Amino acid sequence: MPALVLLGAQWGDEGKGKATDLLGGSVDYVVRYQGGNNAGHTVVVGDQKYALHLLPSGILSPGCTPVIGNGVVVDPSVLFSELNGLNDRGVDTSKLLISGNAHIITPYNVTVDKVTERFLGKRKIGTTGRGIGPTYADKINRVGIRIQDLYDESILTQKVEAALDGKNQLLTKVFNRRAIEVGQVVEELLSYADRLKPYVADTVLVLNQALEQDKVVLFEGGQGTLLDIDHGTYPFVTSSNPTAGGACTGAGVGPTKISRVIGILKAYTTRVGSGPFPTELFDEDGDALRRIGGERGVTTGRDRRCGWFDAVIARYATRVNGLTDFFLTKLDVLTGWEQIPVCVAYEIDGRRVEELPYSQTDFHHAKPVYEYLPGWSEDITKAKSFSDLPKNAQDYVKALEEMSGAPISAIGVGPGRDETIEINSFL
Template sequence: MPAIVLIGAQWGDEGKGKATDLLGPRVDYVVKFNGGNNAGHTVVVGDEKYALHLLPSGILAPNVIPVISNGVVVDIEVLFDELDALIERGVDVSRLIVSANAHVITQYHRTLDRVTERFLGKRQIGTTGRGIGPAYADKINRVGIRIQDLFDENILRQKVEGALHQKNHMLVKVYNRRAILVDEIVDDLLSYSERLKPMVADTALVLSQALDAGKTVLFEGGQATMLDVDHGTYPFVTSSNATSGGAATGSGVAPNRIDRVIAVVKAYTTRVGAGPFPTELFDASGDFLRDNGFEFGTTTGRPRRCGWYDAPIARYTARINGVTDFVLTKLDVLTGLETIPVCVAYDVDGERHDEVPVSQSDFHHAIPIFEEFPGWDEDITGVREFDDLPKNARDYVLAVEAMSGSRISAIGVGADREAIVVRHDLLD
């Protein structure tokens, strides 16, 4: 049975729940392998809608074991708040496993995130202010706090003292903020340890043993390819590896155990926060996509920037991740448009680029080269077979598939969980 990586193909918010729903009955473990509570996703079960930020979507499936693995940074207060909210709604959360090696987001990470972003002024990155970046920075600087540290007070205190020695100088002398007390942090973190301890495990071992036993493991990436810290639109990115390679390092499962990489891509493009976005629309077409697609962030509530489908980005995603299948979502949002432009290349200072430019400056100044396709007016939300889609809708899907570097195996045609057209089995 396979290990499957599910990632976003653009700048996030692609609707990965569609793919998760298709795979759900055949999945035994769902693993969050990167990011923190900055990546929200909405899961619909029956008439119930759940907005999750830190927890993997598998928490809602009664036969699935949800895992927060070592590549995640965990705000424990948020973790318990989400768990308590689900418990109140009758969801069994007892199966959750958390990696002993996952890093912890503390109060000083959240404080530094907010004051640093304000300090940047016009050069702001557009972070959510939840402490994710500073927590990852501490991880790389080897002054981070890990989940396992909460169960040894002496080690925890030493690590907090070491981290705050530098940070308090910065908070007081640079940002004119009060110093944070070591006891304040230690006492806060220790208050979670008793409840947290039964959830903690060597998740890399658990997952390896699950694969050995023939279980199906789904690695669910937070954020998306173009927000990956190495391969995204740096510096306007997240602080972790949201690409398929991050599933291996972020979980401790070897890369040669991964069988399939499924990338979720919208039938148009959106982005939240600052950074380059070649196909972005500032006119009525952008408003049409935002309103029809309900493009507002699950975590932040911010209106998303909207633009047309970008085929070079899809090809880039296919290459970087080794995509075996695309899931194209929100095709129904395009219903009613007379023509639908697709970006097929970029013009940079008069030179055509068929692929994403490696230079940040070039990508920032890239002007999209569009090819236009005829639209359709028919309601497609009830369609379940590809051949039953309007001809123009089929032609649009086939055209973007040919440009995108891998097959489109499923198509989202509406907001309902069942509103999906399957062309190829995602595990075949």
């Protein structure tokens, strides 16, 4: 049975929650392997809409065990709030497992994130201000706080002291803020221990044993390929690896266990935050995509920047992730356009470039080269098979598939759980 990785193939917000939910009834474990509550998934079940930020989408699927892996950074207060919200709506959250090696987003991480971003001014990255980056920085600097530390007060206190030694110097002498007291932080963190304890597990062992028993495990990435800390549009990226390799390190599963890597592609392109975006629209078309697509960040509440489909980015995502399939989402949003532009290459200093530029400078100066595909006006939200789509919609999907370098195995034609066309099974 397969181990699958499902990830965003653009700048995030591609509709990964819908894709994960589609598979959720067929898999035994759904694993978040990186990021924190800076990610956001919207899942529509019947007439109910669920906005998930930290929890794996599989938490909505009965019989599926949701897992927060060691590569995730966890804000306990956000986690409890999300669990409470689901419990209040009758969702069983008791099967959740959390790696004891996952790092905790502390109050001082959030403070440092906000004051640093404010200090950068026009050079700001566009972070969510939720402490994600500083927590990963602490992890790399070996002064991070892990969930398992909550169960040894002496170790926890020593680690908080070590982390605040430098941070308080920064806060007081550079940012003119008050120093943060060690005792207050320790007290707050310890207050989370009892409620977290039933969920804490050796998830590396659990997941590897599950795969040895032929269970189906789905690894769910947050954000998207172009936000990867190594392979994204640096420095306008997240602080972790949403690409396929991150599933191995963020969950403790070897690459030989992964049998399929599915990229989620929106039928157009969006991004949140700062950074280059070659196909971005500043006209009525951009406003229409934003309005019809409901393009507002699930976690941030910020309007998403909108543009036409970028095949250069899709090809890049195929390459760096080793994608085997695509799930194309929000095709229905494009209904009504007479012609639909698709970016097939870039023009950089008079040169045509068909692959993502290696140089940050070149990418900042990239201008889209468009091909124009005929649109359609028919309502496609009731389509149940590929043949139900209008011919121009079929041709659009086929063109994107050819340009992107991997087969499209499913198509989202509406927000609902059942508004999906499956061309090839993922399992």
